[in-house]
Amino acid sequence: MEPLQVAVLALLQGFTEFLPISSSAHLILVPVLTGWPDQGLAFDVAVHVGTLAAVLAYFRDRLRPLLAGWWSSLRGEGLTAEGRLAWAVILGTVPVGLAGLVFGDLVETRLRSPLVIALATVGFGLLLGWADRRGGGARDEGRLTWRDVAVVGCAQALALVPGTSRSGITITAGLALGLSREAAARYSFLLSIPVIVLAGGLKTLELAQSGDPVPWGALLAGAGLSAASAYLCIRIFMAWIERAGMMPFVLYRLALGGVLLAVFA
Template identity: 55%
Template sequence: MTYFEAFILALVQGFTEFLPISSSAHLILPSAILGWEDQGLAFDVAVHVGTLAAVIIYFRHEVVTLLTALMGSIFKGERSKESKLAWMLVLATIPACIFGLFMKDIIEIYLRSAWVIATTTVVFALLLWWVDNNASLKDDEYQADGKKSLIIGITQALAMIPGTSRSGATITAALYLGFTREAAARFSFLMSIPIIMLAGGYLGLKLITSGEPVHLSILLTGIVTSFISAYICIFFFLKLISKMGMLPFVIYRLILGFGLFGFLIFG
Protein backbone atom coordinates (compact mmCIF):
# COMPACT_ATOMS: atom_id res chain seq x y z
CA MET A 1 0.00 0.00 0.00
CA THR A 2 1.30 3.44 -0.94
CA TYR A 3 0.95 6.54 1.21
CA PHE A 4 -1.46 7.97 -1.34
CA GLU A 5 -3.69 4.89 -1.13
CA ALA A 6 -3.50 4.96 2.69
CA PHE A 7 -4.47 8.64 2.76
CA ILE A 8 -7.40 8.21 0.35
CA LEU A 9 -8.76 5.10 2.07
CA ALA A 10 -8.48 6.67 5.54
CA LEU A 11 -10.09 9.87 4.28
CA VAL A 12 -12.96 7.84 2.83
CA GLN A 13 -13.31 5.81 6.03
CA GLY A 14 -13.42 8.90 8.19
CA PHE A 15 -15.95 10.77 6.08
CA THR A 16 -18.24 7.81 5.43
CA GLU A 17 -18.20 5.99 8.79
CA PHE A 18 -20.78 8.35 10.28
CA LEU A 19 -22.67 9.39 7.16
CA PRO A 20 -25.60 7.29 5.92
CA ILE A 21 -23.72 6.23 2.77
CA SER A 22 -21.79 3.06 3.82
CA SER A 23 -18.10 3.19 4.66
CA SER A 24 -17.65 -0.50 3.84
CA ALA A 25 -18.96 0.09 0.32
CA HIS A 26 -16.53 2.91 -0.30
CA LEU A 27 -13.59 0.89 1.03
CA ILE A 28 -14.42 -2.13 -1.12
CA LEU A 29 -14.94 -0.10 -4.30
CA PRO A 30 -11.29 0.96 -4.88
CA SER A 31 -10.21 -2.67 -5.12
CA ALA A 32 -13.16 -3.52 -7.37
CA ILE A 33 -12.84 -0.52 -9.70
CA LEU A 34 -9.24 0.72 -9.45
CA GLY A 35 -7.61 -2.62 -8.84
CA TRP A 36 -6.04 -1.60 -5.53
CA GLU A 37 -4.94 -4.44 -3.29
CA ASP A 38 -6.89 -5.14 -0.10
CA GLN A 39 -5.68 -2.75 2.60
CA GLY A 40 -5.09 -5.58 5.07
CA LEU A 41 -5.92 -6.15 8.72
CA ALA A 42 -3.38 -3.72 10.15
CA PHE A 43 -4.80 -0.81 8.19
CA ASP A 44 -8.37 -1.80 9.11
CA VAL A 45 -7.36 -1.64 12.77
CA ALA A 46 -5.70 1.76 12.24
CA VAL A 47 -8.75 3.43 10.68
CA HIS A 48 -10.98 1.93 13.36
CA VAL A 49 -8.72 3.52 15.98
CA GLY A 50 -8.93 6.86 14.21
CA THR A 51 -12.71 6.94 13.84
CA LEU A 52 -13.22 5.64 17.37
CA ALA A 53 -11.01 8.39 18.79
CA ALA A 54 -12.96 10.98 16.79
CA VAL A 55 -16.40 9.98 18.07
CA ILE A 56 -15.22 9.56 21.67
CA ILE A 57 -13.48 12.94 21.73
CA TYR A 58 -16.40 14.71 20.06
CA PHE A 59 -18.90 13.22 22.53
CA ARG A 60 -16.46 13.21 25.46
CA HIS A 61 -18.86 14.97 27.83
CA GLU A 62 -21.73 12.64 26.96
CA VAL A 63 -19.48 9.59 27.23
CA VAL A 64 -18.29 10.56 30.72
CA THR A 65 -21.84 11.38 31.85
CA LEU A 66 -23.30 8.14 30.49
CA LEU A 67 -20.52 5.96 31.90
CA THR A 68 -20.84 7.64 35.31
CA ALA A 69 -24.60 7.14 35.27
CA LEU A 70 -24.19 3.52 34.18
CA MET A 71 -21.77 2.76 37.01
CA GLY A 72 -24.06 4.57 39.44
CA SER A 73 -27.00 2.42 38.38
CA ILE A 74 -24.96 -0.77 38.80
CA PHE A 75 -23.23 -0.10 42.10
CA LYS A 76 -25.52 2.43 43.81
CA GLY A 77 -28.91 1.65 42.30
CA GLU A 78 -29.23 5.22 41.01
CA ARG A 79 -31.80 5.91 38.31
CA SER A 80 -31.70 8.82 35.89
CA LYS A 81 -32.43 9.57 32.26
CA GLU A 82 -28.69 9.28 31.60
CA SER A 83 -28.45 5.81 33.14
CA LYS A 84 -31.51 4.72 31.15
CA LEU A 85 -29.94 5.96 27.91
CA ALA A 86 -26.68 4.19 28.76
CA TRP A 87 -28.51 0.89 29.25
CA MET A 88 -30.44 1.41 26.02
CA LEU A 89 -27.14 1.85 24.16
CA VAL A 90 -25.88 -1.38 25.72
CA LEU A 91 -29.06 -3.16 24.63
CA ALA A 92 -28.77 -1.75 21.11
CA THR A 93 -25.26 -3.20 20.81
CA ILE A 94 -26.24 -6.81 21.57
CA PRO A 95 -27.87 -7.78 18.21
CA ALA A 96 -24.78 -6.78 16.22
CA CYS A 97 -22.57 -8.83 18.54
CA ILE A 98 -24.73 -11.92 18.08
CA PHE A 99 -25.18 -11.40 14.34
CA GLY A 100 -21.47 -10.77 13.85
CA LEU A 101 -20.52 -13.88 15.81
CA PHE A 102 -22.59 -16.21 13.66
CA MET A 103 -22.78 -14.43 10.28
CA LYS A 104 -19.47 -12.62 9.77
CA ASP A 105 -17.79 -15.41 7.83
CA ILE A 106 -20.84 -15.90 5.60
CA ILE A 107 -20.94 -12.18 4.86
CA GLU A 108 -17.21 -12.08 4.12
CA ILE A 109 -17.43 -15.03 1.72
CA TYR A 110 -20.72 -14.42 -0.08
CA LEU A 111 -21.76 -10.78 0.29
CA ARG A 112 -18.61 -8.65 -0.15
CA SER A 113 -19.25 -8.04 -3.84
CA ALA A 114 -19.90 -5.00 -5.98
CA TRP A 115 -23.30 -6.38 -7.03
CA VAL A 116 -24.44 -6.64 -3.42
CA ILE A 117 -23.12 -3.16 -2.67
CA ALA A 118 -24.94 -1.65 -5.65
CA THR A 119 -28.21 -3.31 -4.68
CA THR A 120 -28.13 -2.41 -0.99
CA THR A 121 -26.99 1.13 -1.79
CA VAL A 122 -30.08 1.75 -3.92
CA VAL A 123 -32.58 -0.16 -1.77
CA PHE A 124 -31.59 1.54 1.48
CA ALA A 125 -31.45 4.94 -0.24
CA LEU A 126 -35.12 4.59 -1.15
CA LEU A 127 -35.98 3.34 2.34
CA LEU A 128 -34.16 6.29 3.93
CA TRP A 129 -36.00 8.71 1.61
CA TRP A 130 -39.42 7.23 2.46
CA VAL A 131 -38.81 7.18 6.22
CA ASP A 132 -37.36 10.69 6.33
CA ASN A 133 -40.34 12.07 4.44
CA ASN A 134 -42.85 10.39 6.75
CA ALA A 135 -41.07 10.72 10.11
CA SER A 136 -42.87 12.42 12.98
CA LEU A 137 -39.58 13.90 14.31
CA LYS A 138 -40.84 14.36 17.88
CA ASP A 139 -38.60 12.44 20.33
CA ASP A 140 -35.05 12.95 21.56
CA GLU A 141 -32.63 10.11 22.33
CA TYR A 142 -33.71 10.00 25.97
CA GLN A 143 -37.11 8.69 24.83
CA ALA A 144 -35.48 5.45 23.70
CA ASP A 145 -36.97 2.43 25.46
CA GLY A 146 -36.18 -1.27 25.28
CA LYS A 147 -38.28 -1.95 22.18
CA LYS A 148 -36.95 1.01 20.22
CA SER A 149 -33.34 0.30 21.20
CA LEU A 150 -33.63 -3.34 20.21
CA ILE A 151 -35.10 -2.44 16.83
CA ILE A 152 -32.31 0.05 16.16
CA GLY A 153 -29.81 -2.55 17.33
CA ILE A 154 -31.19 -5.13 14.89
CA THR A 155 -30.81 -2.68 12.02
CA GLN A 156 -27.21 -2.09 13.11
CA ALA A 157 -26.66 -5.83 12.89
CA LEU A 158 -28.18 -6.00 9.40
CA ALA A 159 -25.89 -3.16 8.35
CA MET A 160 -23.00 -5.61 8.40
CA ILE A 161 -24.15 -6.43 4.86
CA PRO A 162 -21.86 -4.29 2.65
CA GLY A 163 -23.48 -1.21 1.16
CA THR A 164 -26.18 -0.95 3.80
CA SER A 165 -24.41 1.63 6.02
CA ARG A 166 -24.39 1.25 9.80
CA SER A 167 -25.26 4.89 10.42
CA GLY A 168 -27.74 4.89 7.56
CA ALA A 169 -29.60 1.86 8.89
CA THR A 170 -29.68 3.02 12.50
CA ILE A 171 -30.66 6.60 11.65
CA THR A 172 -33.41 5.29 9.36
CA ALA A 173 -34.74 3.07 12.15
CA ALA A 174 -34.58 5.88 14.71
CA LEU A 175 -36.44 8.26 12.38
CA TYR A 176 -39.09 5.61 11.76
CA LEU A 177 -39.52 5.26 15.54
CA GLY A 178 -40.15 8.99 15.96
CA PHE A 179 -36.74 10.46 16.78
CA THR A 180 -35.79 13.88 15.51
CA ARG A 181 -33.00 13.91 12.94
CA GLU A 182 -30.49 15.25 15.48
CA ALA A 183 -31.51 12.70 18.11
CA ALA A 184 -31.37 9.86 15.58
CA ALA A 185 -27.85 10.90 14.59
CA ARG A 186 -26.67 11.28 18.18
CA PHE A 187 -28.08 7.89 19.20
CA SER A 188 -26.47 6.32 16.13
CA PHE A 189 -23.09 7.93 16.84
CA LEU A 190 -23.12 7.02 20.53
CA MET A 191 -24.04 3.40 19.81
CA SER A 192 -21.18 3.26 17.32
CA ILE A 193 -18.64 3.57 20.15
CA PRO A 194 -19.03 0.06 21.63
CA ILE A 195 -19.45 -1.58 18.23
CA ILE A 196 -16.34 0.09 16.78
CA MET A 197 -14.43 -0.89 19.91
CA LEU A 198 -15.54 -4.50 19.54
CA ALA A 199 -14.82 -4.58 15.82
CA GLY A 200 -11.40 -3.00 16.34
CA GLY A 201 -10.61 -5.45 19.12
CA TYR A 202 -11.64 -8.39 16.95
CA LEU A 203 -9.49 -7.17 14.06
CA GLY A 204 -6.63 -6.50 16.47
CA LEU A 205 -6.71 -10.08 17.73
CA LYS A 206 -6.78 -11.37 14.16
CA LEU A 207 -3.82 -9.17 13.34
CA ILE A 208 -1.81 -10.48 16.28
CA THR A 209 -2.44 -14.10 15.36
CA SER A 210 -1.98 -13.60 11.61
CA GLY A 211 1.62 -12.44 11.74
CA GLU A 212 0.87 -9.82 9.10
CA PRO A 213 3.69 -7.26 8.75
CA VAL A 214 3.00 -3.84 10.21
CA HIS A 215 4.20 -0.64 8.52
CA LEU A 216 3.97 1.97 11.27
CA SER A 217 4.19 5.03 9.03
CA ILE A 218 1.32 3.77 6.85
CA LEU A 219 -0.73 2.97 9.93
CA LEU A 220 -0.05 6.40 11.44
CA THR A 221 -1.24 7.98 8.19
CA GLY A 222 -4.44 5.97 8.46
CA ILE A 223 -5.07 6.83 12.11
CA VAL A 224 -4.47 10.57 11.79
CA THR A 225 -6.35 10.97 8.50
CA SER A 226 -9.38 8.94 9.58
CA PHE A 227 -9.50 10.78 12.92
CA ILE A 228 -9.48 14.25 11.37
CA SER A 229 -11.94 13.43 8.60
CA ALA A 230 -14.32 11.61 10.98
CA TYR A 231 -14.29 14.48 13.50
CA ILE A 232 -15.02 17.04 10.77
CA CYS A 233 -17.79 14.80 9.43
CA ILE A 234 -19.50 14.44 12.83
CA PHE A 235 -19.25 18.17 13.52
CA PHE A 236 -20.83 19.32 10.26
CA PHE A 237 -23.36 16.50 10.02
CA LEU A 238 -24.88 17.35 13.41
CA LYS A 239 -24.83 21.07 12.60
CA LEU A 240 -26.57 20.71 9.25
CA ILE A 241 -28.81 17.65 9.53
CA SER A 242 -31.90 19.52 10.76
CA LYS A 243 -31.66 21.97 7.85
CA MET A 244 -30.81 19.69 4.95
CA GLY A 245 -32.52 16.44 5.99
CA MET A 246 -31.56 13.16 4.38
CA LEU A 247 -32.28 14.00 0.75
CA PRO A 248 -28.65 14.82 -0.21
CA PHE A 249 -27.53 11.41 1.05
CA VAL A 250 -30.42 9.68 -0.71
CA ILE A 251 -29.44 11.33 -3.99
CA TYR A 252 -25.78 10.47 -3.46
CA ARG A 253 -26.60 6.83 -2.73
CA LEU A 254 -28.79 6.55 -5.82
CA ILE A 255 -26.09 8.06 -8.04
CA LEU A 256 -23.47 5.77 -6.49
CA GLY A 257 -25.64 2.67 -6.72
CA PHE A 258 -26.81 3.15 -10.29
CA GLY A 259 -23.33 4.27 -11.32
CA LEU A 260 -21.93 1.05 -9.92
CA PHE A 261 -24.59 -0.96 -11.73
CA GLY A 262 -23.57 0.79 -14.95
CA PHE A 263 -19.91 0.02 -14.35
CA LEU A 264 -20.65 -3.64 -13.64
CA ILE A 265 -22.87 -4.05 -16.70
CA PHE A 266 -21.00 -1.97 -19.27
CA GLY A 267 -17.51 -1.68 -17.77
Protein backbone atom coordinates (compact mmCIF):
# COMPACT_ATOMS: atom_id res chain seq x y z
CA MET A 1 0.00 0.00 0.00
CA GLU A 2 1.11 3.52 -0.75
CA PRO A 3 1.61 5.83 2.26
CA LEU A 4 -1.22 8.10 1.09
CA GLN A 5 -3.64 5.18 0.91
CA VAL A 6 -2.61 4.02 4.39
CA ALA A 7 -3.11 7.49 5.85
CA VAL A 8 -6.46 8.22 4.18
CA LEU A 9 -8.05 4.85 4.97
CA ALA A 10 -6.77 4.76 8.56
CA LEU A 11 -7.97 8.30 9.30
CA LEU A 12 -11.27 7.58 7.58
CA GLN A 13 -11.81 4.44 9.66
CA GLY A 14 -10.91 6.27 12.86
CA PHE A 15 -13.23 9.22 12.24
CA THR A 16 -16.21 7.26 10.89
CA GLU A 17 -16.21 4.22 13.22
CA PHE A 18 -17.89 6.08 16.07
CA LEU A 19 -19.84 8.77 14.23
CA PRO A 20 -23.40 7.90 13.11
CA ILE A 21 -22.50 8.22 9.42
CA SER A 22 -21.57 4.65 8.33
CA SER A 23 -17.92 3.76 7.93
CA SER A 24 -18.77 1.09 5.33
CA ALA A 25 -20.26 3.67 2.97
CA HIS A 26 -17.09 5.74 3.13
CA LEU A 27 -14.73 2.79 2.75
CA ILE A 28 -16.56 1.69 -0.39
CA LEU A 29 -16.80 5.17 -1.92
CA VAL A 30 -13.14 6.16 -1.46
CA PRO A 31 -11.57 3.28 -3.48
CA VAL A 32 -14.08 3.92 -6.27
CA LEU A 33 -13.18 7.60 -6.45
CA THR A 34 -9.42 7.02 -6.16
CA GLY A 35 -8.99 3.73 -8.03
CA TRP A 36 -6.99 2.24 -5.16
CA PRO A 37 -6.79 -1.54 -4.86
CA ASP A 38 -8.40 -3.35 -1.93
CA GLN A 39 -6.40 -2.71 1.23
CA GLY A 40 -6.54 -6.33 2.32
CA LEU A 41 -7.65 -8.19 5.42
CA ALA A 42 -4.51 -7.48 7.46
CA PHE A 43 -5.03 -3.73 7.16
CA ASP A 44 -8.68 -4.08 8.19
CA VAL A 45 -7.53 -5.90 11.34
CA ALA A 46 -4.95 -3.22 12.11
CA VAL A 47 -7.34 -0.25 11.88
CA HIS A 48 -9.94 -2.10 13.98
CA VAL A 49 -7.29 -2.67 16.65
CA GLY A 50 -6.61 1.06 16.50
CA THR A 51 -10.25 2.02 17.05
CA LEU A 52 -10.51 -0.50 19.89
CA ALA A 53 -7.48 1.06 21.56
CA ALA A 54 -9.09 4.49 21.24
CA VAL A 55 -12.39 3.58 22.90
CA LEU A 56 -10.58 1.67 25.67
CA ALA A 57 -8.36 4.69 26.33
CA TYR A 58 -11.25 7.15 26.39
CA PHE A 59 -13.40 5.06 28.74
CA ARG A 60 -10.55 3.69 30.87
CA ASP A 61 -11.84 5.32 34.06
CA ARG A 62 -15.36 4.10 33.34
CA LEU A 63 -14.34 0.56 32.50
CA ARG A 64 -12.53 -0.25 35.75
CA PRO A 65 -15.62 -0.03 37.99
CA LEU A 66 -17.70 -1.80 35.34
CA LEU A 67 -15.30 -4.74 35.31
CA ALA A 68 -15.15 -4.77 39.12
CA GLY A 69 -18.95 -4.77 39.37
CA TRP A 70 -19.27 -7.50 36.77
CA TRP A 71 -16.69 -9.68 38.53
CA SER A 72 -18.43 -9.16 41.86
CA SER A 73 -21.72 -10.33 40.34
CA LEU A 74 -20.03 -13.49 39.06
CA ARG A 75 -18.76 -14.18 42.56
CA GLY A 76 -22.30 -13.97 43.95
CA GLU A 77 -21.73 -10.68 45.79
CA GLY A 78 -24.82 -8.97 44.36
CA LEU A 79 -25.50 -6.82 41.33
CA THR A 80 -24.33 -3.24 41.72
CA ALA A 81 -25.25 -0.43 39.32
CA GLU A 82 -21.85 -0.79 37.65
CA GLY A 83 -22.21 -4.54 37.38
CA ARG A 84 -25.67 -4.10 35.89
CA LEU A 85 -24.31 -1.78 33.19
CA ALA A 86 -21.51 -4.23 32.45
CA TRP A 87 -24.09 -6.97 31.91
CA ALA A 88 -26.10 -4.56 29.76
CA VAL A 89 -23.07 -4.18 27.49
CA ILE A 90 -22.47 -7.93 27.32
CA LEU A 91 -26.10 -8.92 26.77
CA GLY A 92 -26.62 -6.08 24.30
CA THR A 93 -23.95 -7.68 22.12
CA VAL A 94 -25.63 -11.09 21.90
CA PRO A 95 -28.15 -10.23 19.11
CA VAL A 96 -25.51 -8.93 16.70
CA GLY A 97 -23.30 -11.93 17.42
CA LEU A 98 -26.13 -14.37 16.66
CA ALA A 99 -27.20 -12.40 13.59
CA GLY A 100 -23.63 -12.44 12.31
CA LEU A 101 -23.47 -16.22 12.63
CA VAL A 102 -26.81 -16.73 10.89
CA PHE A 103 -26.74 -14.01 8.23
CA GLY A 104 -23.01 -13.39 7.77
CA ASP A 105 -22.83 -15.07 4.36
CA LEU A 106 -25.91 -13.20 3.14
CA VAL A 107 -24.42 -9.89 4.20
CA GLU A 108 -21.11 -10.61 2.47
CA THR A 109 -22.64 -11.86 -0.79
CA ARG A 110 -25.94 -10.02 -1.27
CA LEU A 111 -26.02 -6.86 0.82
CA ARG A 112 -22.72 -5.21 -0.02
CA SER A 113 -24.08 -3.60 -3.17
CA PRO A 114 -23.71 0.18 -3.51
CA LEU A 115 -27.49 0.55 -3.90
CA VAL A 116 -28.15 -1.19 -0.56
CA ILE A 117 -25.53 0.99 1.14
CA ALA A 118 -27.01 4.18 -0.37
CA LEU A 119 -30.56 3.32 0.66
CA ALA A 120 -29.48 2.30 4.17
CA THR A 121 -27.46 5.49 4.55
CA VAL A 122 -30.47 7.63 3.69
CA GLY A 123 -33.17 5.54 5.39
CA PHE A 124 -31.43 5.06 8.71
CA GLY A 125 -30.28 8.69 8.59
CA LEU A 126 -33.90 9.82 8.46
CA LEU A 127 -34.70 7.45 11.33
CA LEU A 128 -31.89 9.00 13.36
CA GLY A 129 -33.35 12.46 12.73
CA TRP A 130 -36.81 11.30 13.83
CA ALA A 131 -35.45 9.75 17.04
CA ASP A 132 -33.43 12.87 17.84
CA ARG A 133 -36.46 15.14 17.46
CA ARG A 134 -38.77 12.74 19.31
CA GLY A 135 -36.33 11.57 21.97
CA GLY A 136 -33.60 13.36 23.85
CA GLY A 137 -34.89 12.27 27.27
CA ALA A 138 -33.20 12.64 30.63
CA ARG A 139 -32.36 9.02 31.44
CA ASP A 140 -28.72 7.92 31.58
CA GLU A 141 -27.26 4.53 30.67
CA GLY A 142 -27.25 3.47 34.32
CA ARG A 143 -31.07 3.39 34.26
CA LEU A 144 -31.43 1.02 31.31
CA THR A 145 -34.02 -1.71 31.79
CA TRP A 146 -33.45 -5.21 30.44
CA ARG A 147 -36.11 -4.44 27.83
CA ASP A 148 -34.08 -1.40 26.75
CA VAL A 149 -30.99 -3.57 26.46
CA ALA A 150 -32.86 -6.04 24.25
CA VAL A 151 -34.20 -3.27 21.99
CA VAL A 152 -30.79 -1.59 21.54
CA GLY A 153 -29.12 -4.98 21.08
CA CYS A 154 -31.57 -5.99 18.34
CA ALA A 155 -31.13 -2.58 16.71
CA GLN A 156 -27.37 -3.13 16.71
CA ALA A 157 -27.90 -6.35 14.75
CA LEU A 158 -29.29 -4.22 11.90
CA ALA A 159 -25.81 -2.69 11.56
CA LEU A 160 -24.80 -5.84 9.68
CA VAL A 161 -26.55 -4.19 6.72
CA PRO A 162 -23.82 -2.01 5.14
CA GLY A 163 -24.64 1.67 5.31
CA THR A 164 -26.65 1.40 8.52
CA SER A 165 -23.89 2.55 10.92
CA ARG A 166 -23.50 0.61 14.16
CA SER A 167 -23.16 3.75 16.26
CA GLY A 168 -25.99 5.43 14.34
CA ILE A 169 -28.56 2.68 14.86
CA THR A 170 -27.71 2.14 18.54
CA ILE A 171 -27.85 5.88 19.28
CA THR A 172 -31.16 6.01 17.38
CA ALA A 173 -32.58 3.22 19.55
CA GLY A 174 -31.27 4.83 22.74
CA LEU A 175 -32.84 8.19 21.89
CA ALA A 176 -36.16 6.54 21.00
CA LEU A 177 -36.14 4.84 24.41
CA GLY A 178 -35.72 8.17 26.20
CA LEU A 179 -31.98 8.25 26.89
CA SER A 180 -30.24 11.59 26.73
CA ARG A 181 -27.98 12.17 23.75
CA GLU A 182 -24.84 11.75 25.84
CA ALA A 183 -26.15 8.59 27.51
CA ALA A 184 -27.18 7.07 24.19
CA ALA A 185 -23.73 7.82 22.78
CA ARG A 186 -21.90 6.46 25.83
CA TYR A 187 -23.86 3.21 25.76
CA SER A 188 -23.29 2.93 22.00
CA PHE A 189 -19.54 3.38 22.44
CA LEU A 190 -19.39 0.88 25.31
CA LEU A 191 -21.28 -1.61 23.13
CA SER A 192 -18.63 -1.15 20.45
CA ILE A 193 -15.94 -2.74 22.64
CA PRO A 194 -17.13 -6.37 22.54
CA VAL A 195 -18.29 -5.95 18.93
CA ILE A 196 -14.87 -4.76 17.77
CA VAL A 197 -13.17 -7.49 19.83
CA LEU A 198 -15.36 -10.17 18.21
CA ALA A 199 -15.04 -8.77 14.69
CA GLY A 200 -11.30 -8.21 15.07
CA GLY A 201 -10.82 -11.71 16.46
CA LEU A 202 -12.69 -13.22 13.52
CA LYS A 203 -10.66 -11.20 11.02
CA THR A 204 -7.44 -12.17 12.78
CA LEU A 205 -8.39 -15.85 12.54
CA GLU A 206 -9.14 -15.44 8.84
CA LEU A 207 -5.81 -13.67 8.36
CA ALA A 208 -3.89 -16.44 10.15
CA GLN A 209 -5.56 -19.06 7.95
CA SER A 210 -4.94 -17.14 4.73
CA GLY A 211 -1.15 -17.26 4.95
CA ASP A 212 -0.84 -13.87 3.22
CA PRO A 213 2.32 -11.82 3.77
CA VAL A 214 2.01 -9.17 6.47
CA PRO A 215 3.16 -5.58 5.64
CA TRP A 216 4.05 -4.63 9.21
CA GLY A 217 5.01 -1.03 8.48
CA ALA A 218 1.67 -0.20 6.86
CA LEU A 219 -0.21 -2.05 9.60
CA LEU A 220 1.49 -0.22 12.46
CA ALA A 221 1.00 3.12 10.76
CA GLY A 222 -2.65 2.34 10.06
CA ALA A 223 -3.32 1.22 13.62
CA GLY A 224 -1.67 4.32 15.07
CA LEU A 225 -3.49 6.76 12.82
CA SER A 226 -6.87 5.09 13.32
CA ALA A 227 -6.37 5.08 17.10
CA ALA A 228 -5.43 8.77 17.22
CA SER A 229 -8.25 9.89 14.92
CA ALA A 230 -10.85 7.72 16.69
CA TYR A 231 -9.84 9.05 20.12
CA LEU A 232 -10.05 12.64 18.87
CA CYS A 233 -13.39 11.91 17.25
CA ILE A 234 -14.90 10.48 20.45
CA ARG A 235 -13.72 13.46 22.52
CA ILE A 236 -15.15 16.01 20.10
CA PHE A 237 -18.38 14.10 19.60
CA MET A 238 -19.08 13.71 23.33
CA ALA A 239 -18.34 17.40 23.98
CA TRP A 240 -20.51 18.59 21.10
CA ILE A 241 -23.45 16.19 20.91
CA GLU A 242 -25.73 17.67 23.56
CA ARG A 243 -25.54 21.16 22.04
CA ALA A 244 -25.60 20.31 18.34
CA GLY A 245 -27.81 17.24 18.30
CA MET A 246 -27.92 14.74 15.46
CA MET A 247 -29.21 16.91 12.64
CA PRO A 248 -25.74 17.69 11.17
CA PHE A 249 -25.13 13.94 10.83
CA VAL A 250 -28.59 13.38 9.35
CA LEU A 251 -27.95 16.02 6.69
CA TYR A 252 -24.51 14.57 5.98
CA ARG A 253 -26.00 11.08 5.57
CA LEU A 254 -28.60 12.38 3.14
CA ALA A 255 -25.87 14.09 1.10
CA LEU A 256 -23.63 11.00 1.18
CA GLY A 257 -26.53 8.77 0.17
CA GLY A 258 -27.27 11.10 -2.71
CA VAL A 259 -23.64 10.90 -3.89
CA LEU A 260 -23.70 7.11 -3.70
CA LEU A 261 -26.93 6.96 -5.68
CA ALA A 262 -25.50 9.36 -8.29
CA VAL A 263 -22.30 7.29 -8.63
CA PHE A 264 -23.74 3.78 -8.55
CA ALA A 265 -27.45 3.89 -9.50
